[in-house]
Each structure stands twice: as structure tokens, then as C-alpha cells.
Amino acid sequence: MIKSRICDILGIKYPVFQGGMAWVADADLAAAVSNAGGLGIIAGMNMNGEQLRAEIKKVRAKTDKPFGVNVMLMSPYTPEVAEVIIEENVPVVTTGAGNPLAYIKKWLDAGVKVIPVVASVALAKMVAKRGATAVVAEGGESGGHIGEAHTLPLVPQVVDAVDIPVIAAGGIADGRGMAAALMLGAEGVQMGTAFLVAKECNVHQTYKDRVIKAGDADTVVNGRKVGHPARALKNPFTRSFSDLENGANVTDEEIMAYGTGALRRAVQDGDWETGSFLCGQIAGLIKEERSCQEIVERIVAETETILKSAAARCE
Numbered sequence: 001m002i003k004s005r006i007c008d009i010l011g012i013k014y015p016v017f018q019g020g021m022a023w024v025a026d027a028d029l030a031a032a033v034s035n036a037g038g039l040g041i042i043a044g045m046n047m048n049g050e051q052l053r054a055e056i057k058k059v060r061a062k063t064d065k066p067f068g069v070n071v072m073l074m075s076p077y078t079p080e081v082a083e084v085i086i087e088e089n090v091p092v093v094t095t096g097a098g099n100p101l102a103y104i105k106k107w108l109d110a111g112v113k114v115i116p117v118v119a120s121v122a123l124a125k126m127v128a129k130r131g132a133t134a135v136v137a138e139g140g141e142s143g144g145h146i147g148e149a150h151t152l153p154l155v156p157q158v159v160d161a162v163d164i165p166v167i168a169a170g171g172i173a174d175g176r177g178m179a180a181a182l183m184l185g186a187e188g189v190q191m192g193t194a195f196l197v198a199k200e201c202n203v204h205q206t207y208k209d210r211v212i213k214a215g216d217a218d219t220v221v222n223g224r225k226v227g228h229p230a231r232a233l234k235n236p237f238t239r240s241f242s243d244l245e246n247g248a249n250v251t252d253e254e255i256m257a258y259g260t261g262a263l264r265r266a267v268q269d270g271d272w273e274t275g276s277f278l279c280g281q282i283a284g285l286i287k288e289e290r291s292c293q294e295i296v297e298r299i300v301a302e303t304e305t306i307l308k309s310a311a312a313r314c315e
Contacts, residue, residue: 004187014039015188020070031062031199049080073098118149139170159185175302206270214283
């Protein structure tokens, strides 16, 4: 069975994390992944403290397994969310969209395992020095907000730079990707796009259908001009966003305002014209809806088979 020290640290069966996707990763999805043996994660996104508290209670009603909360650090509610995480004894926190240094000690002192998502060696070293439990090294192949480095070069450099476990993310959806991540030195993987089409995922059916239909060249990155690059499926919204972003005399505020609400429209309404369908490049490998149990168990089984086959070829 595929196992690493992150399993013992977090008390999970398999080293498989579900990404904390904004507007997507709710209590239903997080509980299903945790029940499958991975680490399910609630997306804190722009929830205030009490909204997050309610979602934590929902996930606890559905599973007795470890779970996490992803904190989007650019949210104005981050200070109160940070306190709710402590008050509710959340086992694990992952962080994104900012620097978590202001909160790491407070969480660690409360017994919370802190696992920042990092897109560079510099940030990985910084959070490791402050006591982070592990890091998720996320490459630019991922859906949603991304950094410049890609998974293949980023993961081994982060592994070499820190002594804590490294979880690989970006471009992973099957056993081949997980086996590759382990060979790069990672001790687990995080997947987002693969769980978008999970049966327990509550996104609009149009979102799932578009991910399943997508090929290798069907995503694009917008938002570089305003410093918030994000990968999504190509659609009328991304084309309009690109035109606006590259237009003359357009302010950053106008660009950001244009994107407001687009992800919600995709997730809740399935609005293909004006929604932002965040999605990773790995979508071309995703062909059908499956339960979280099937997704987790299949990737682990495939990884075991691939690694054994590779070892046999080297004899």
C-alpha cells in the first residue's frame, strides 16, 4: 500500500489530498474524500467566521476522519476565520493566495497541522523555518491561481530545500502522475481537477461535462497583468477577459471587477458564457464521473502497479 510519513502525521490512510477549490470544495466533497482515505479539504474562500463554522460542523456530521480547511489569505475575513479554525479544533489547515507567516505560530500552538501551498522554493523555505508541518508544491499546470514554476522542476527543488514532507500538485490525475511525483521526492499528491467530476462534487453539471470534454489545449491563463494569474477552460469569458486585460487604458481595478463573480457563475449556474471554469491542464485525462472512493483507490492502485513495474524493468 502506498504510504508515507504524511499519512502518520495526519492520520490518513492514503497520501492523497483534495484541493481546497473555492466555491467547489464544500463539506460534501471534503467528507467523501476523507471517508475514502484521503484528506478532504473545505474551501474557506470568502466565508466569514460563522459561515466556515457551519461548514465545519457539516463535515463532522458526515465523517469522523481527519479533514482540513483551506484559508485564502487575501480574503478580508482571514483574521476571524483563523480564530474559528482554532475554536473548532480543525485538524489541518492549508493556505493559499498569500503569505501565511502571520498565522502559522498561532495555529501550531493550538495543535493545528499547517500545510501552506507554495509556488516557489523561497516561500517553502520561509514557512518551513516557521514550523510548517508540510508544504504543497503546486506547479503552473494546476487550475485556479498559479505561480510561474511547473510541477516537474518545482517539486524536486522544494524537496531538496526543506526537511518537511512535500506534497506535489499540478497536472496529477492518475497513477502515472502520482508515481512520477513520488519519484521526484514528494510524499503525496494533491488533486483538484480530478475531484471536480466526483459524484459527490456539487458543481453544476455543465462544469463537469466541460471538464470531461476538455483536451490538452483547452485551458488558458488570464490575470497575469494584475498579478493574479489563474488557469481556466477556454470559453467566451476567458476570451473577453483577455481582450480587456490586453486593452489600452484599462485599469487593474476594471480588470479585477470584470472577473468578480465569474467563478460562482460557473460553479452554481453552469454559465458557459460569463463563468470562469477553473481547471487544470490534466483535464484531458479525465473521462468520466466517479465517486471519491473510486478516484482515491484507483490512483493508489495504479501507482502501486506502475512502481512495481518500473522496479521490475530495472532488474
